[in-house]
Amino acid sequence: MPAALRPDAHRAKPSRRRRPRSPLSSPRLCGQVSLLAVALLVSLMLAPDALANFITPKSGGSPNANEIDSLYKIVLYIAAVVFVLVEGALAYSLYKFRAKKGAVPAQIHGNTRLEIGWTVGAALILLVLTVVTFIKLPSIVDPPNSDSNGLVLSASVTEPTPPNGKKLTVCIQGRQYIWRYTYGTGCLSGAFTDKLPYSYQEMVVPEHTTVVLDIQSIDVIHSWWVPSLGGKVDAVPGYTTYTWFKAFHTGLFHGQCAQLCGTNHAAMTAFVKVVTPSQYQAWAQKQGQLITAANAQVTQLRQILTSEGNLGN
Numbered sequence: 469m470p471a472a473l474r475p476d477a478h479r480a481k482p483s484r485r486r487r488p489r490s491p492l493s494s495p496r497l498c499g500q501v502s503l504l505a506v507a508l509l510v511s512l513m514l515a516p517d518a519l520a521n522f523i524t525p526k527s528g529g530s531p532n533a534n535e536i537d538s539l540y541k542i543v544l545y546i547a548a549v550v551f552v553l554v555e556g557a558l559a560y561s562l563y564k565f566r567a568k569k570g571a572v573p574a575q576i577h578g579n580t581r582l583e584i585g586w587t588v589g590a591a592l593i594l595l596v597l598t599v600v601t602f603i604k605l606p607s608i609v610d611p612p613n614s615d616s617n618g619l620v621l622s623a624s625v626t627e628p629t630p631p632n633g634k635k636l637t638v639c640i641q642g643r644q645y646i647w648r649y650t651y652g653t654g655c656l657s658g659a660f661t662d663k664l665p666y667s668y669q670e671m672v673v674p675e676h677t678t679v680v681l682d683i684q685s686i687d688v689i690h691s692w693w694v695p696s697l698g699g700k701v702d703a704v705p706g707y708t709t710y711t712w713f714k715a716f717h718t719g720l721f722h723g724q725c726a727q728l729c730g731t732n733h734a735a736m737t738a739f740v741k742v743v744t745p746s747q748y749q750a751w752a753q754k755q756g757q758l759i760t761a762a763n764a765q766v767t768q769l770r771q772i773l774t775s776e777g778n779l780g781n
């Protein structure tokens with residue numbers, strides 16, 4: 469059939485219209501924009517505080533937190549070197565020994581020296597990490613003495629104890645969904661009989677002072693964690709666990725229950741307010757008075773309600 473008689477002959481041929489070029493379609497401009505983006509990202513990352521504690525633990529509040537941070541960094545740097553070497557060798561090999569589709573790879577048996585080399589190398593890295601960890605562990609686990617300008621309130625040997633035995637003991641009790649803090653020696657057994665001061669959610673402690681924490685739970689497993697002041701420790705029903713910190717300076721440190729403990733777990737925050745030793749003593753005294761006054765009010769109210777027959781005995 470002649471072309472002019474075909475049924476679709478009347479249709480116009482689609483015209484080839486040139487689409488306007490996007491400004492970014494130029495390879496050179498695209499490269500410049502990418503370079504600028506990378507430079508911006510690198511400059512942001514190099515800003516002093518941009519990466520602070522981003523991939524490393526929080527620190528700076530207590531000696532044990534600093535030791536955990538430095539141990540973490542040693543492991544991180546060694547792992548980074550291993551990562552770069554392995555991935556670099558992989559990328560190099562992929563490029564250098566690339567073959568066309570369908571090619572048969574070289575059938576090699578192995579390289580005994582190389583295999584022994586990387587086995588011994590890995591074992592040496594593990595050995596170094598083990599030695600460094602055991603060197604650092606005592607400074608993370610064992611509490612040091614309070615500084616000379618700190619405050620010392622108790623001396624007992626039932627908990628982790630500084631060399632001179634003097635520290636401030638705070639009992640932490642986890643419950644769904646709040647932390648309770650009781651201050652002073654014997655807080656585990658004589659909190660009520662000794663009328664020790666207590667507070668909820670916010671703990672108040674003196675700076676430069678070794679604070680030993682006795683941690684318990686009355687319902688489910690919680691986990692005490694204020695990152696700037698050290699590692700996290702579980703609060704397990706039926707057990708007492710321990711940790712410590714010695715705050716370098718005054719300030720407010722934030723924490724969070726680190727164990728999923730129920731529907732309102734996210735609200736189980738913790739704050740540690742570090743004050744001067746004299747401020748702490750004044751606070752503890754005031755807190756004791758407030759609690760005594762509140763107890764007296766409750767006793768009075770109970771007597772009134774009971775006498776009116778509104779409260780059973």
Ligand SMILES: [Cu+2]
Pocket residue numbers: 642645689690691725726727728729733736
């Ligand atoms: Cu909890």
